[in-house]
Amino acid sequence: MPTEKETEQKIFDAAQKVFQRSGFKGARMQEIADEAGINKSMLHYYYRNKDTLFSTVFQSAAKKIMPRVFGILASESSLREKVVQVVEFYHNAFRENPELPSFVIYEMNHHPQQFKDFIGSMEMHLPETFIEQVEEAVESEELRTITPDQFLMNVVSLCMMPMLARNMVQALFHLTDEEYFSFLDERRQLIPNLIFNGLAL
Amino acid sequence: MPTEKETEQKIFDAAQKVFQRSGFKGARMQEIADEAGINKSMLHYYYRNKDTLFSTVFQSAAKKIMPRVFGILASESSLREKVVQVVEFYHNAFRENPELPSFVIYEMNHHPQQFKDFIGSMEMHLPETFIEQVEEAVESEELRTITPDQFLMNVVSLCMMPMLARNMVQALFHLTDEEYFSFLDERRQLIPNLIFNGLAL
DNA sequence: AAATAGTCCAACTAAATGGTTGAACTATTT
């Protein structure tokens, strides 16, 4: 006999799977119910309607990524260590949940207001310690002139893009799944290296 | 009195707009007809069904980007010039059509087979001259060890990611539309610089 | 044990949506 929490959890898990696979518009309530192995009206009992269910899933997904990255940036590590940790985090998270980045980016673009409200509701600012680290490194001429925003944008871009464009990468470079993951693994070292040292010798 | 070609073109333009705005599942045939200012059954007369119409639009969109980039990579320019040109191309193309990258990446992930067929049908290989340039630069120790694939992946990532994640960038860094485009413009110089020289001084 | 609150579902409804039809209208060919 499943308890309330178990059923709710089953619905949530199923919804996450289906929404990530098919997107908000593509997902069918019946499909989610089937995936959860329960009757469709249970979805409405626990989550009222499709929007509410989606919101819950989306916010949970976003929370899996952004606060973790900000956590790393707020830590006591050196700038270089932080970059390494962020790169590792993205790559490990992708292994566990390959559809997550694609899902968040796409739905964010299609529910802009909902996304802004969500961002506003959590207080997301670039950690001060990170900003200071970049600014100090620039001032002391350890680094070329760059803003913390652009710095972070570079790291995130180099990590996420190959994950978002998985199909294109595999098709263009003719990679099997295995080769694709090797390709990604190479980047764990390549990215911090590129960020700080570039390619020129 | 509109000719056949004009009506077909109006449908195509409208479909492009609506599919890019709402995605395949989100787009409504009626919405496309309204956008084109014609009756819904015209869509079926010219494009048979939703899938055909979508396919046409999607392939046209993909053709706007990839062959152009490959064209630059196949040219006679130096490696550094090619990077600059690719970066410029992406940023200019985005100004003209800000929804295009997002559209192609998302739908590519949701119609993988269709996308593979499409890639296969055009013969898309990395241009030999580009591959040789990277390999020679590595061999002659002008560049750190890197494969042409990873090299290209870096450039494309640094360009496209901030475009795909526009909402996130604007929300997180608190940028107006104008500030966002300045942020992108900064990257035209920043990216080639990063690719070759990194940040270390 | 009776009453109450919580959990579950089969069957239903209303609305939306992709697609079809048949006829009217226009341009072109003979």
Place this chain on the structure above:
DNA sequence: AAATAGTTCAACCATTTAGTTGGACTATTT
């Protein structure tokens, strides 16, 4: 000018889909 081919659309149809309802069944409270 008559016939033919091409173009347009209002009305319709079949299916899908989110959401509702009423009742059964279970656990908890009194």
